[in-house]
């Protein structure tokens with residue numbers, strides 16, 4: 309990996325969040341909650357994990373019976389937000405769009 313990305317400023321974070329309307333800031337994380345049934349959520353997690361493995365950046369994922377909560381921060385940067393987090397969030401949005409356009413029944 310090409311070093312640890314540096315933490316973004318509050319202004320940079322706000323600008324990047326404006327491009328990701330489904331994400332909100334929660335301290336030093338960005339968070340998205342997806343309404344999805346449990347087993348469909350499992351499939352979405354597998355898809356996300358496969359992408360994460362290839363880019364070397366990982367979300368913190370919490371699956372519940374009817375929703376999935378995804379939080380992203382950069383552990384190697386002292387749990388601060390970096391460009392890597394926004395890159396992963398955009399990739400997760402693309403994966404979520406594919407899964408949510410599929411009937412879950």
Ligand SMILES: C[C@H](O)[C@H](O)[C@H]1CNC2=NC(N)=NC(=O)C2=N1
Pocket residue numbers: 309364365366367380381382383384385
């Ligand atoms: C060595 C490996 O690339 C690092 O541990 C990566 C793995 N995935 C990661 N994921 C996240 N979210 N933050 C990190 O700092 C991080 N570091």
